[in-house]
Amino acid sequence: MTDEQEFAAAESTDSDANANPNANGDANPNAEVDATADANPNVDPGADQFAVESAIDAIPDPWFAVDRRGRLREWNEAFAEATGYADAALDGMSAQGLVPEEERGTLRRVMSAVFEREEPDRRESLLLAASGERIPCEFASGPLTDDDGTVVGMTGTARRLERQPRLTDASPAQRHLEAIANDPRTIVALLDTEGRLRQANDAAVWFFGVDRESLRGRPLRDAPDRAFPARVRERLRNGIERAADGEFVRFELPCPYSDGEVVLDLVLRPVYGRDDRVESIIAEGIDITDRKRSQRELDRAQELLEQSHQIAGVGGWELDVSGDGIEMSWTEQVYRIYGLPVDEPLDVEAAIEFYHPEDRPRLCEAVERALEEGEPYDLELRLLTADDELRWIRTIGRPVRDDGEIVAVRGTIRDVTERKEREQALAASEARFRSLTEAMDTATVGTFILDDDYSVVWANELVEEYLGVDADAVVGRDKPELVESELKARFEKPERFASEVIGSYRDDTGIAEFECHVLAGDGREDRWLLHRSMPIEEGKYAGGRVEHYLDITDRKRRQRQLQAERDRFSALFENLGTPAVYY
Known part of the structure; x- marks a missing residue:
């Protein structure tokens, strides 16, 4: 069954349901829902869908889309308002x-x-509203395709007319002849199979900028350079040859104009004679410059929005090179980062002057490579704001292509000053830490460094010698647990040692100092140590502690010898009956 037969069959089942629709907008209980018209599961219901729906609702004329069974699937607010039906x-x-x-x-x-031959259509007809009002409209419709190019429906607009429509069921050729005479917005020309002009409407004559008679009989590709420059003539010639062979040809044609470039949506349609041979070609060109510009602006805004929302506080920017020179655009966040008012006029050269002189060459080289070679970049640079404040920023740039040609570089910018300052402070702290640990490795003091959770982050070699533990193996261990499970057993008074050490963690603001006696065993020597623990108040391990173990064995030995001498002299003087006096 052809699409036309299917529509005819569907019409009989729909006539009762649609003949007297409820003017209040109640849903038709008999309306079928075509399963093939379900939403594409690949469509993101997020930001992209919102942007598309907003763009559709922004179309001023009523807009609609139907599936292949002729069922209405999408429409904009203007369409619902014109027909008077509820959604x-x-x-x-x-x-x-x-x-x-x-x-x-x-x-x-x-x-x-539209469905079988993928032919667009433009005609005047009537739109029937819920109230029964017959609204004169000009309908423009065309195929609706999926990502694979398969026609899945028809989409179109209905522009309201201020007069009654020309209702005619003429042949396509007759409709085109009428368009030649009456459509001021579409460039329409009738060509022979060699591309020579037979007839043109007023819009074509105005566009070419010459009188009608000077065009007639000449190949369309020989129109003035202003209309078709040399760079598009070959494409036009190739399209006419394909249309003469019976092919429906459609492409976009950029043409220079007095105030810029005009983009035509050009259709070359073969017209067949009685012998089923192509006898002429109808060329139709619609100015889609505004539509292309709007689409580019929508794409630009969408991409800037997506990039700006990746991280809070990120600004979006673009360098557009599709026209003459470079056009720069910023989001408001970029102006805030620069310390500038949002309406401040600024060009690329002035923007680069805000960067540190040592960083400007890196930025310029990165932008140049992005524009010329399509190479993205990710840089961290110094920026001097309008308030003379030195800030660190991270800027990311990505090239944008249109038909393989780089037309812009878009990207983001973010103030990373706080992170850079933290990194610099951390680097300085680590440098001090390395210097300290290097010095400790050559000292005569065994040392533990603990973080704010009292886990061991570093121990030197003398810890191994004094306490008999592997300095590398204890890194990462919980120091209180290490004391209870291993270290205290090495001391003459284990419970006192554990109590003194762990007690210093509870009062982590004070300095703890006590003497302790390590017993010989497992490769350890018998020695006396002075334990001294103090808090770390700044730097990478602020909130932790440093513990030192100083070997005082010789001092304790001398003290014991001195005490023995004192005891010996005391006993001698007691025997002599004379008190001993020490100086």
Whole structure:
């Protein structure tokens, strides 16, 4: 069954459901929902979908989309307002119910042409509102395709007319001839199979900037350079040859104009004679410059928004080179980072002057490579704001291509001053720490360094010699647990040692100092140590502690010898009956 036959069959089932729709907008209980028209599961219901829906609702004319069964699937606010139906009533409604009965046959033929031959259509007809009002409109419709290029429906607009429409069911050739005479917005020309001009409408004559008679009989590609420069003539010639061979040809054609470039959506449509041979070609060109510009602006805004929302406080920027020179645009956050008012006029050269003189060459080289070679960049640079404040920023740039050509560089910028300052402070602290530990490794003091959780982060070699533990093996261990499980057993008074050491952790603001006696065993020598523990108040391990073990064995030995001498002299003097006096 062809699409046209399917529409005819569907029309009979829809006529009762759509003939008297509820003017209050109640949903039609008989409306079918085509399972093939379900939303594409790959469409992100997030920011991208919101942007698309916003763009559709921004279309001033009523806009609609139907599936291959002619069921209404999408519409904008202008369409709902024009027809007077609520969204629930429009969802799944047959398009046949939105036109008067006498126009339904024409609608079926238009849909068949769109679905089977992928032909766009433009005609005047009537839109039937919920109130019964017959609204004169100019309908412009075309195929709706999925990502694979398969036609899945039809989309179009309905521009309201201030006069009654020309209702005609003429042949395509007749409709095009009428368009040549009446459509001021579309460039329409009738060509022979060699591309020579037979007839042109007023819009074409105005666009080419010459009189009609000077064009007639000349190849379209020989139109003035202003309309078709040399760089597009070959493409135009190739398109005409394909159309003469019976191919429907459509492409975008950029043409220079007095105030910039005009982009035409150009269609070359073959017209067949009685012998089924191509006898002429109809060329139609619609100015889509504004639409392309709007799409680029929408894409730009969307990408800037996505990039800016990756990290809070990030600004978005763009360098557009698609026109003459470089056009720079910033989001408000970029102005805030620079310390500038949002409306401050600024060009690229002035923006670069804000960077530190030593960093400017790196930035300029990165931007140049991105524009010329398509190389992205990610830099951290110093920026002197308008308030003379030195800040660190991170800027990321990515090239943007259009048909393989780099047309812009877009990116983000973020103030990373606080992070850089932390990194610099950490680096300085680590440098001091390395110097300290290197000095400790050559000293005569056994040392533990603990973090704020009292885990061992470093121990020197003398710890191994004095206490009999592997300095590397204890790194990362909980020091209180290490004391209880291993270290205290090495001392003459283990419980006192554990109590003194762990007690210093509870009062982590004070300095703890006591003498302790390590017993010989497992490769350890018998020695006396002075334990001294103090808090770390700043730097990488602020909140932790440093513990020193100083070997005082010789001092204790001398003290014991001295005490023995004193005891000996005391006994001698007691025997002599004379008190001993020490100086």
